[in-house]
Amino acid sequence: MESYTVCQLQKDMRFEGFLLIRSADKRKDSKGSDYVDMNLSDRTGEINCKIWNWNPDDEVPESGQPIKVRGTIQEYNGRLQLRVEKWRLCTEADEVDMNALVSCAPRKPEDMLQQIHEAIESFRNEDLKKLTLGMLKIAGDRLRWFPAAQRMHHAERSGLLHHTTDMLRLAESLLTVYPWLNRDLLLAGVIIHDLGKIDEMKSDMTGNVTDYTMDGQLLGHLVRGITNLNKAAEETGVTGECVVLLEHMLLSHHGESEYGSPKPPMFAEAEALHWIDIMDARMNTMKAVTDKTPAGAFSEKIFSLDRRVYHPLMHSSEFGSQNSEL
């Protein structure tokens, strides 16, 4: 059976493949039997299906999981629907290409985590090493798939790792231009700066943020990051200047009170962290908007940038594409 994306589906087609559970609710049909109403999606669209005669004892699957499904496309009240013949939750063995189902970071979580651990390994300062590892431990497994934001930049599966590792690369290049910066401090700041987001937002495994947590609403990821850092310090027994420097880097990395930082960056590594953060966020947004805009045209006004964005013809000309093989 040929493989289709959701946006290619038409009435009477047969479908077999992997889709993501967006929502799943148990309901009762007109005869009083249980059925489950599910919305399934890949990156191109969403389709509804009903799984009739649900065993009342079975648990309804959580949203955010990939399933394997087979069935036929039908039309009901003018909208397409998938009549499910067979389905099951996916396992590791399926080697599902999550990237086909949701927007994902361009690299595997494992690779990105390894890059982070290699950076930490290279620290000369043992205290910063301990604190940074302590923060990763508190962040836990969710870091693998957590996005960096609900909307805006890096709103994708593993977006937080994507953002962090691109910033690591920016930080490393910065150190070659400004070698007087303390390397360990800057890299530690980069690695931990957004880990508090894991406590700030509710995200399913697809990197889809449904809401903010109570901590996120009442405190935000800057302050929750600091209290996590205090835990890490206590557990590792680290004290002294490096703790308060990292606390300050967490607190000040948004740069201004207007953007949530009650203190502006007050030493060079904190200042550098702030600009690396904003630069990576902006370049990520710019790329996303440019990709969606035809060459030679302007986008609509982009809310988060408060401007329209132009996609230069030069990007796709013979001499403009010289970097694309990199």
Place this chain on the structure above:
Amino acid sequence: MESYTVCQLQKDMRFEGFLLIRSADKRKDSKGSDYVDMNLSDRTGEINCKIWNWNPDDEVPESGQPIKVRGTIQEYNGRLQLRVEKWRLCTEADEVDMNALVSCAPRKPEDMLQQIHEAIESFRNEDLKKLTLGMLKIAGDRLRWFPAAQRMHHAERSGLLHHTTDMLRLAESLLTVYPWLNRDLLLAGVIIHDLGKIDEMKSDMTGNVTDYTMDGQLLGHLVRGITNLNKAAEETGVTGECVVLLEHMLLSHHGESEYGSPKPPMFAEAEALHWIDIMDARMNTMKAVTDKTPAGAFSEKIFSLDRRVYHPLMHSSEFGSQNSEL
């Protein structure tokens, strides 16, 4: 004769060495003869001298030039004064170390200019190559010693080249993280973005800005940069998208109307240019303030940053200095 800096001079010392002319004015003594009142300086301070019996036909030397001078230190009305016995303007042959006389960029102008020309040579886009070279030609020889600002960041001899070449290095590293950016466009933007400053400020050869020009006051370096670019385009015969893209990069590189850019950056390379510019300016300021502040202490409030700056102890600790050998 031992060599002293100006701040080491005391009454009755003998002095012989290179100093810079800060000001030189012809006056008449009580007998009606001409003399010249000069203020001379090195990086550590300033001292006054009078050159009596000036030949009325001789031209008074311009400020900003180094001279070789010999004489004795005297005290007059409680202030030290140099009684000049012999002096002459310096020549190339003197190989004066300008860095001892004024704050200078850490690299030689020749080296920095070469770096810029190598970058231009590497462009694949011939139009951008022509426009960038055209802009350098308009900037002319003053680029060698022009500062980047009157106060604030890179306010030093050859500061404009210093700022530009550090930004070039930042831009090159950025291209490894975001290879989809157009390399030629970004580098061209970096090279020309502040060349309009040469028309905006009046600077002597020591990089000391005495005032803004009429163009600087009424138009500013962003707009004067654009009109220079138009000249370069006309002279080189280049037309099309790349001209208006560079015009926009000049116009938008301050990022917001509040900071002088009537348009915000509207494509990715313009956005990148803006952040590279601000990052280099800030890191330069941060380094200057940190260097002046003892480790473990806070600076006074820095006007241009609107905050105090902390010099981390970690910078000078065993493990903090790992980058200093770079």
Place this chain on the structure above:
Amino acid sequence: MESYTVCQLQKDMRFEGFLLIRSADKRKDSKGSDYVDMNLSDRTGEINCKIWNWNPDDEVPESGQPIKVRGTIQEYNGRLQLRVEKWRLCTEADEVDMNALVSCAPRKPEDMLQQIHEAIESFRNEDLKKLTLGMLKIAGDRLRWFPAAQRMHHAERSGLLHHTTDMLRLAESLLTVYPWLNRDLLLAGVIIHDLGKIDEMKSDMTGNVTDYTMDGQLLGHLVRGITNLNKAAEETGVTGECVVLLEHMLLSHHGESEYGSPKPPMFAEAEALHWIDIMDARMNTMKAVTDKTPAGAFSEKIFSLDRRVYHPLMHSSEFGSQNSEL
């Protein structure tokens, strides 16, 4: 045949008269033949028509042109449609009253242009005369029908001339109160201040702005005005203070960076130009809102003014109307 406006049309009426092409697109009917779908309008409304059996070799007429059309009003799917029996593009000979078709300036373009040329003729300063004429030449023929804005003030056919000539009258009166102002400089500033708008916006001949140009988006009319002025200066060979003064007047006429001027007005004529500009824009807006609001009532909140506007009863009272005969 009686003449109707579009808003008076009803089913089964016969119509013959002049209408404006708002849009015209060639399509294929169910049999594969070409037809043209047009929207036609006058000041009171818009009606759709189809011109069947279009000769595929004929060019589809551009929007913004007046046509003469005859036909019957029909109803299709609940909306009125004009079944066209005969039509042709208008010629000069038709002496179409554009004011019936679109919002127009209250005076003829020819008269307003003549007023401008008479003002220039009266200059004593030959350089300002040359520069101003040079700018008019660059603006070209589109000045005749260009509006002053897409929305807001003077958004009408020939609105740019309307705005400019009212400002000329304001400037002349100002000179009687402040005779120490340089007349030629102020009038030259008024005449050229918005000419850059012709490069900033895309407008059809009805004064309807459909979008901003690439220059408009990336540079704006202030900066494009300056580069045009540079062209005019080069072509006329004018140099010196008057060029940079006019450049500054173009750049600063929005008054503040918040409104797009990176420099505030820095000499008296530039300051005067700014206030004359804002006063004429505001009075034009006020008149338009007042005209639409019943006497004794408040308008809705006007977005561009951020307030509601009151139409005084006094305007229409016996003693309030004393100026209306002027």
Place this chain on the structure above:
Amino acid sequence: MESYTVCQLQKDMRFEGFLLIRSADKRKDSKGSDYVDMNLSDRTGEINCKIWNWNPDDEVPESGQPIKVRGTIQEYNGRLQLRVEKWRLCTEADEVDMNALVSCAPRKPEDMLQQIHEAIESFRNEDLKKLTLGMLKIAGDRLRWFPAAQRMHHAERSGLLHHTTDMLRLAESLLTVYPWLNRDLLLAGVIIHDLGKIDEMKSDMTGNVTDYTMDGQLLGHLVRGITNLNKAAEETGVTGECVVLLEHMLLSHHGESEYGSPKPPMFAEAEALHWIDIMDARMNTMKAVTDKTPAGAFSEKIFSLDRRVYHPLMHSSEFGSQNSEL
């Protein structure tokens, strides 16, 4: 005896002429006798004098009055002093040229008042005529010499009349460009808009403001103007729309809450009043700064304008001066 200005006085000169009392305080000399210490001034400077053996029953003259004085210039403790031989307060008969003593409006108060009364006479609306005359009556005699401000624009004797009458001329010209405005309403607004300043500031007869009044501090001239208008309305028996329209014009003439107007101008005449007011204030400031700045140079930064001001060479060139004979 030749006539000198204060700045021309030197030791041992004889002086006879008119000066202004800046301050006058009764004190006791070393023998316990009363004397009066006075500071006297003309437009060019200030000189101290003592009047010995003051009759304790005589009233000390108020500051702000012109006196006729004769005496000799002496030096005391390095400062010049006038030893007074004879003095008296001036009378009408002296026909003192106040303009030689303090900064004055360029026209006589009588002429300006007459211009205002002629404007009122020309109103067709009897209610507005009554209200405006009622406001002038409340303002009273101090209007003749009251300045328009303590610093800033029109800070001169009779500056309030100067400002008002120049605005009247602006308003009249405006009416020729926008004849649909209600003439009486606009002129009435101009005449009364700043009369509340007489209750807001304390000024002596030279137009020198020493402080703000309690009303000025706690309410300001906008609100005190309104309560005065209410008095005028009650005394003249005028009611209806024209009262609230004038109240609004008083309240809104500063344009924005940031500048003290809780309501923005909400009808056309109120809007026009606001711009006429700001234009006249700005042109007056611009003239004062330009006059003090050499042609071809920039002023220092002007606090109230937040910018430096350029004095164009063109102002004094052959063709630039064409308006000066007006």
Place this chain on the structure above:
Amino acid sequence: MESYTVCQLQKDMRFEGFLLIRSADKRKDSKGSDYVDMNLSDRTGEINCKIWNWNPDDEVPESGQPIKVRGTIQEYNGRLQLRVEKWRLCTEADEVDMNALVSCAPRKPEDMLQQIHEAIESFRNEDLKKLTLGMLKIAGDRLRWFPAAQRMHHAERSGLLHHTTDMLRLAESLLTVYPWLNRDLLLAGVIIHDLGKIDEMKSDMTGNVTDYTMDGQLLGHLVRGITNLNKAAEETGVTGECVVLLEHMLLSHHGESEYGSPKPPMFAEAEALHWIDIMDARMNTMKAVTDKTPAGAFSEKIFSLDRRVYHPLMHSSEFGSQNSEL
């Protein structure tokens, strides 16, 4: 007959009870007879009814009045409608519970007015007593049911009294903490601070604000409050400091020009009034939002607060409810 609220009504139910007229318009049925189309409401919802065969000579009742009505619920075009059998306007004798029909202050207007009068009675300063009573007299009978705002805080029947009397209680407690404040002045300020709202808004007897008045639009309640105070002063013959102090309290009670006060509070009682006002407004809003939000959840973003609001679980826990019996 059982009593239902509007939201409980279903097809075929019988209804008898009190409802409020929201709107009432006379129309003609298909036979040309008059009928009245009314919308009736209680606090829970709104229902439409038609009263057929209306006597053309009868006046249509004003909106805002309670009526007694009997009829049957029908369904028409999918919406419920009340077929009226009998109705009449209510009288005092009905003792209608307005609180069931619209949002009302929690206390009776009579009780609140009495609290205000008792406060005034307790003044030692006779002038403040006279002025405050004079202001209440000008406010008149509408004070009984006037709301404090159209939306936002205390937008309810008698909301102005509710707001004022809660502020009186806050002021009394404040005086125990800061006994150096002048009690009479603070209480007088509280009582009169918002009385100008009665002239600013149009409200029916249910406390429903339909629009702003001309005075409200052009002057606002701060300034109209001041001109009312001037009337009260003239009628009572009170002059002196206490008048201008109260004028200032009216003018400054919004605290900043941004919120409509051209002068900030400049003495202690004015400052206290401002904070009491804002505190009561905010606590009222907070209560309303908290009541509508389930415990343990966040509200939607509240426009007037620019934030989401959390309803603490603690409010309803065993130990959190300790104040609720007060």
Place this chain on the structure above:
Amino acid sequence: MESYTVCQLQKDMRFEGFLLIRSADKRKDSKGSDYVDMNLSDRTGEINCKIWNWNPDDEVPESGQPIKVRGTIQEYNGRLQLRVEKWRLCTEADEVDMNALVSCAPRKPEDMLQQIHEAIESFRNEDLKKLTLGMLKIAGDRLRWFPAAQRMHHAERSGLLHHTTDMLRLAESLLTVYPWLNRDLLLAGVIIHDLGKIDEMKSDMTGNVTDYTMDGQLLGHLVRGITNLNKAAEETGVTGECVVLLEHMLLSHHGESEYGSPKPPMFAEAEALHWIDIMDARMNTMKAVTDKTPAGAFSEKIFSLDRRVYHPLMHSSEFGSQNSEL
């Protein structure tokens, strides 16, 4: 011996009494012997003294301590100096009236601490009781004399307790007007809201703040308060909603990001805390300024209020003083 304040001292007077050590530095006299140079003060002024022949082994006393001193007033180089005959540090037994030496809170620290502990005792919620006591324990003994600020409001010995206890009284009154607020939560918030200031500023025992701490500069008292709260929670084992609610109250009590709170108050008790805090700060400032300003006059412009302050005559009139006996 009569007792004098420092400002009453004159040459040759004898002095015996308590003074405060402002600074004390060991120096060497011309013979190489040690002496101590001290500045001593009471509330009225400061005087210098030298204690000759200092035993090199004795420790120099810390600033901020009261001493008992006896000696004679001498004049040296035109300035008064105290020649010390005898001195010793004070002990408890001296019962020094600190209020005569420095600006102090009007109540004793013991009384204020007792008020706080009684409030905590009255909590029904045991968790809040534990957390609040835990925070007091972390604050430790310095709370007894810590000021609330370096300048601005409550900059006095024990000013933090003064501010806290006045706020407690405000909170209690508030609870009578808004009984639906959770009493324990609000009072706990009041008690802990500023305790982080003890870690933010360096203060000696007189309540004189000399600088900010590293924590204060880099994190501020809001964030340090939160990390202290986390410690208290861990030590007391309290978890759950009440911890995050108190964290939020600490974080949000400045109300807006502009004033240092990254989150605005998001539940009713947090909102109330914010307004109680600002009200107490403002009333304290208002009282201080009013006390220094003569009745009937305006103060200079007060920087922290950005306005001048008026001292009403009414405060001191017969009827204005009615509260002063409270």
